[in-house]
Structures are given as structure tokens and as C-alpha cells.
Amino acid sequence: MRIEKTRSTQASRASGKSSAGGDGAAFSQALGGSTSATPVSTTGGTVGVGSVAALMALQGAEDPLERRRKAERRGRQLLEGLDRLKIDLLEGGNAGPTLARLKDALESERAQSDDQELESIIDQIELRVEVELAKLETAQRRSNL
Template sequence: MRIYGSNGPTFGAPASNARRAGSSGFSLPDAAETSEARSTSAPKTVGNIDALLALQGVEDPLERRKRSFKRGKTALDVLDDLKIGLLTGELNASTVQRLRTAAADLKTVSGDPGLDAVLSEIELRVEVELAKAGQF
């Protein structure tokens, strides 16, 4: 069966001249028009290095809380080491030094009132143990 008409195959039919006449080919727009149309401006930069450093200094509250939580956990671990050292009779100076470092680290504020309350109680306990260790 052969199909004739607009839906049928067009073997060897030349393309319409109307389509060819309308498009003369690829051409670039005039370079003078594009440069005048867009005005170029310098990229915006930060005025000085202090602003960049200030941006880097901004910390996430979640990160601050995580660091405070880690400091509290470290202080509790050192208190456990101190307890074990006292029970075994092998209290050494490195444990006391680690306890002093932990006490100094606990002084920073996390921003979370509940966590700060727990950290202040841990700090109080560390200070008491440091005072006791000073008697030996």
C-alpha cells in the first residue's frame, strides 16, 4: 500500500526556497553594539583583610556547644583517672597537670544555659580535687 499526501514520504523533494532565503547563515552581532549595551564594572571585593578575619571568627552555636561538651567529657575522664590513681596509690603529676588544663578549658561559655550549669558543676569538682591534690 502506498501513502500519498502530507503524511507520506517525500523522496527527493527539494527543501523550500522560502526557508533558505530567510536565513542567510550564521553571523555574529556587531561587537560595538554589545560593548555599548553592557557597562562593565569592577568586581566587588572586601575592603580589607580584617573583614575576612572577622567573618572567619563567627562560629556556629552548635559547634561551640559540641566543643564545650567535649571539654566537659575530657574533664570527667581526667577526674576518673585521678580517682583510679588515688585508689591504687599511684597518683602522678601528669594527672594533676591534665586536671589543671581541664579546669582552664572549662571556663569558656557554651551559650546553652543547661550545659553551662553542668560544666560549672564539673569545674567546681575539678577545682576541689586540685585543692586536695595540692595537699599531697
């Protein structure tokens, strides 16, 4: 995104000078009770708001590196969940809370990165999580019969 200068410094200097005597005379006239109103141009405030809006828009935009970090974080979270599930099953403990966390992680919104290799790895991890969840749900249904 290219940001260009919105206001010339030459124009602001030229408009700031009111008379050869300086601004003191104009200020004195204003205090003297002059009833004639002079039009005031407020384009400077608008330029500032536009600049702030542009900066806020730039801050809200995610860069590719941040999207990649989010995708990697999701992959690590899923792998850690699978490891925890394996430990729960080997120890004979209750795998219910781990299953719930894995389902939540799998259903959460996935950040797309621009790296096709990373996307492929995340796809494989998600598929493995889905397979494990399906196997455990099938085993639970059989044990309830």
C-alpha cells in the same frame, strides 16, 4: 546576615558593548598603536574582594552548635581527668601527671554555649575538679611537713 546583589547584570551587559561592529574593531584599534588612553573602570574587582571578605567573615563565625560541642568536649575532658585521677589514687600510682593535665584543662579557655543547663553542668564539673585539686594539694603539703 543578608547579602544583596552588588552589581546589576543589565549594567554590565550595557557597558560591555562598545559599538555595533562588536569588540573586534576596538581590539584592532588598540593593536594599531593608538596613543589615546581610554579610562578603565575596575569596580568588578572590588566587588569580588568584598564578597570574598564577607565569605571569610561568615566562615570565621562560630555557630551555636559548634560552641555547644566545644563546651561538651571540655566537660568530657574534665570528667575523664577526674576518672583517671581516681584510678591513679586507687592503684597507688603517681598522680602528678594527671594532676598537671587537670590543671591545664581547668585553666584553658572555656567556650561559652547558649545553653544555660549545659553551662550549669560544666560549672559543677569545674567545681569538682577544683575541690579535688585542692584536697590533693593539701594532702601533699601535709606529707611534706
